[in-house]
Amino acid sequence: MEFIVHDTLTAMAALLQEPLERRPGALREMLTPMRQAIPMPGDIVDIHHQGGGFRVDADDPRYLAAVQRMIDADVLGQVRRELGRASELLHDAKQVESLQVMFVVGDPDNEHLMKVAGGYYGMGGAPGWLYLLAWPSDEVIGRIAHLAVHEFHHNVRYTNVEWNPVTVTVGEHVVAEGLAEAFVRELSGPEAMGPWSSMVTGEAYETAYERIMADFELAGMRNTPAYVLGDSAMRSFGQEPRGIPDMAGYAVGLRLVDQALAATGLTATEATLLPASELLRRAGLRP
DSSP, X not given: OEEEEOOHHHHHHHHTTSOGGGHHHHHHHHHHHHHHHSOOSSOHHHHHHHTTBOOSSSOOHHHHHHHHHHHHTTHHHHHHHHHHHHHHHTTTSOOOSEEEEEEEEBOTTOHIIIIISTXXXXXXXXXXXXXXXXXXXXXXXXXXXXXHHHHHHHHHHHHHSOOOTTTOBHHHHHHHHXXXXXXXXXXXXXXXXXXXXXXXXHHHHHHXXXXXXXXXXXXXXXXXXXXXXXXXXXXXXXXXXOSOOTTHHHHHHHHHHHHHHHHHOOOHHHHTTSOHHHHHHHTTSOO
């Protein structure tokens, strides 16, 4: 499998040394390959800002320092190497011939990114593409490559398991997040995992578990993110909150996956090829 990791760090370093009025255009140019492959309504600069990306309408000396820190740490090289390891472990799964990776620096003043998402997130649902966004704090910089693996797992999983935006269920989406984290753990150890699956505990977790399981078969991608990302994300998207604590779907998903793997004896790698309904049926967790 070919990995095309775009050198966005060099591009962002150059962008951040341009006059402020030229930066939006430079950002559009940098993101053009992804924009051409994944149609998105609206101005890509607005989408970038709304998603927690670094601001191109304000000077901030922290941005260039953060980019240089990641260049020095060879973060994009780490991403490429970890993706190669993940692809080898998933050798029995069908994979796309090439995968392009676009990494963007986040905005350290974006409250949702830093306080809710743990400082980084990604998207791996578009065939042949991964999008990664992070603010490289001490806690995050060493995990960006593992974030890439989490998103790559989604990409491989839904090259082998159907994801239909109309029929996909809350259960499938929640299990997918838990399984991606279990795969990261299987590949690189628990220290590589993101913070999302451990953010919700105690009574808040029990509430989330009850609500997710009650709506496990609710279909439609218009519904499922609310049960994965929680209420703060839904409010920021202008959508209806469902009474789910922030990021609770990751914790519930990982618990379900761990129970299923223990009951079936499967590895996370092997479970990648099974729809959530089949995995949990084999484990005796769902009819």
